[in-house]
Amino acid sequence: MEAQPRLVNAADRMELGLETSTLEGRNKVLGFWVFLGGECALFASLFATYLTLRGQTLNGPTAKELFHLPLVGVATLFLLTSSLTGVLGINAMHQGRRRSLLRWLGVTVLLGLAFLAVQVVEFITYVGEGFGFSTSAFSSAFYALVGFHGGHVAFGVIWISILMLQLKKSGITARKAPKVFIASLYWHFVDVVWVFIFTVVYLMGIMGI
Amino acid sequence: MSNMPTESQHARGQTEPSHGAVRTHVISFAIMIVLTVVAFVMVGAGMAPWIVVPVILALAVIQVGLQLYDFMHLNQRGHSFPAFFITSGALLGLIFIVVLVLWP
Numbered sequence: 439m440e441a442q443p444r445l446v447n448a449a450d451r452m453e454l455g456l457e458t459s460t461l462e463g464r465n466k467v468l469g470f471w472v473f474l475g476g477e478c479a480l481f482a483s484l485f486a487t488y489l490t491l492r493g494q495t496l497n498g499p500t501a502k503e504l505f506h507l508p509l510v511g512v513a514t515l516f517l518l519t520s521s522l523t524g525v526l527g528i529n530a531m532h533q534g535r536r537r538s539l540l541r542w543l544g545v546t547v548l549l550g551l552a553f554l555a556v557q558v559v560e561f562i563t564y565v566g567e568g569f570g571f572s573t574s575a576f577s578s579a580f581y582a583l584v585g586f587h588g589g590h591v592a593f594g595v596i597w598i599s600i601l602m603l604q605l606k607k608s609g610i611t612a613r614k615a616p617k618v619f620i621a622s623l624y625w626h627f628v629d630v631v632w633v634f635i636f637t638v639v640y641l642m643g644i645m646g647i
Numbered sequence: 648m649s650n651m652p653t654e655s656q657h658a659r660g661q662t663e664p665s666h667g668a669v670r671t672h673v674i675s676f677a678i679m680i681v682l683t684v685v686a687f688v689m690v691g692a693g694m695a696p697w698i699v700v701p702v703i704l705a706l707a708v709i710q711v712g713l714q715l716y717d718f719m720h721l722n723q724r725g726h727s728f729p730a731f732f733i734t735s736g737a738l739l740g741l742i743f744i745v746v747l748v749l750w751p
Contacts, residue, residue: 464725471733478736525718630711634707
């Protein structure tokens with residue numbers, strides 16, 4: 439048995455979810471938002487680098503020649519849907535339904551893996567077309583930004599999978615709920631970053647802007 | 648956010664199944680998909696970039712707002728600090744972008 443975590447007052451416990459029912463849980467959620475602030479700064483600098491260097495293709499392929507709308511669309515669909523299944527998982531957790539929570543988290547992980555598979559195929563295709571990491575300043579900036587996002591997705595997949603194993607063992611407890619909640623915050627954040635990537639990198643790239 | 652009162656009502660009754668929250672999430676998701684499809688179609692149709700670029704950027708911002716306020720629960724009680732924190736960061740970022748774009 440885990441030690442009983444400290445509870446905050448009962449009114450708040452009812453008002454909010456189980457994830458904020460303890461002081462530890464509240465601090466975890468708050469701290470995680472601060473972490474996400476740091477992540478914003480990190481991705482902002484990668485975006486800035488990309489926007490500065492995207493024109494410097496050094497006789498290599500340009501964004502317009504490389505990107506394919508359908509492939510990006512499929513990847514986007516996978517990630518957007520995984521964001522919905524993630525929040526439905528949190529909803530199941532708020533109702534104390536462990537099996538439902540595990541099912542939604544499982545679907546989220548599978549959709550994350552599907553997204554990664556699309557991205558791997560995409561990168562392999564690009565390399566085949568003579569667009570490697572060091573082909574041009576544009577290619578380096580592109581792989582740094584999009585690859586770093588893909589790395590975040592991979593990390594999220596591993597993280598949520600481990601949480602699923604823990605949930606199977608312990609069930610939904612006041613100690614576990616904040617962990618699941620911040621993992622879902624992370625997952626939605628990764629989706630937020632992707633929204634800007636498909637808009638700024640892919641859609642604007644295809645338009646030749 | 649106009650759906651704030653209903654959201655907190657649903658969060659209150661934890662034992663009762665919160666179908667209202669599920670409904671809100673599914674509606675948000677449907678809006679996100681529509682916004683994404685609109686952005687892709689505009690680019691696929693080859694419309695003039697000076698129209699498309701501002702529109703798809705605006706669509707992205709709306710979509711991210713939905714993610715933050717609905718999926719990440721910023722619209723619920725007790726999230727005023729994270730909401731303030733993220734919004735002020737976004738505003739600061741916006742100011743930087745505007746200044747750098749307008750820089751001669």
